[in-house]
Amino acid sequence: MKRVARIALLVTQAFVGLTAVAGGVALIVGSLDPALGTVLVPPLDYLDGSPFTSYVVPGIVLIALVAGPQAVAFGLGLARSRWFVMTSAAAAFACVIWIFVQMVFIPFSFLQALYFALGLVEFGLVMVLLGVLDQQSSRAAAA
Numbered sequence: 393m394k395r396v397a398r399i400a401l402l403v404t405q406a407f408v409g410l411t412a413v414a415g416g417v418a419l420i421v422g423s424l425d426p427a428l429g430t431v432l433v434p435p436l437d438y439l440d441g442s443p444f445t446s447y448v449v450p451g452i453v454l455i456a457l458v459a460g461p462q463a464v465a466f467g468l469g470l471a472r473s474r475w476f477v478m479t480s481a482a483a484a485f486a487c488v489i490w491i492f493v494q495m496v497f498i499p500f501s502f503l504q505a506l507y508f509a510l511g512l513v514e515f516g517l518v519m520v521l522l523g524v525l526d527q528q529s530s531r532a533a534a535a
Contacts, residue, residue: 397520401480402469404517408487408510409462412454419451438498454490461486477521484514 422432423446433447444450461483468476488511491504498504519525 393526394521397517398469398476401514401517401521402466404510404514405462405466405469405480405483408483408507408514409459409466412459412462416451416453416455416459419447419454423447423451434498442497457486458490477518480514480521481518484511484518487511487514 418432422429436446439445439447461479465476465479465483468479487507491508491511495504516525
């Protein structure tokens, strides 16, 4: 079970990390090139009341604070580091927090639900790897 959870966590981290880089780059490029802005970035009205006047900084933050931890955790998972599970929990937390903060400014979208769910999946897989959801521990706790 833990082998399957580890592989599933690595696949999820790869997906979230790569798409966070793609999303961050799209926000940056769309902000810098007005011709692409309508295709790559949400309306600027969404930034009203935020500290940002364009999506450049949010794009950089998305890459640094979401893709970065996902990539670090993924790399540690491939290396079978003892830090894999802890960094995976931090990466999942970063993903979920990003969505919470985003929802303060940007109206609900399918992508927000998807990435929130992926963050929760990562948390669940971390729990499996920690043995929290292990059937043996559940039986022992019930006894």
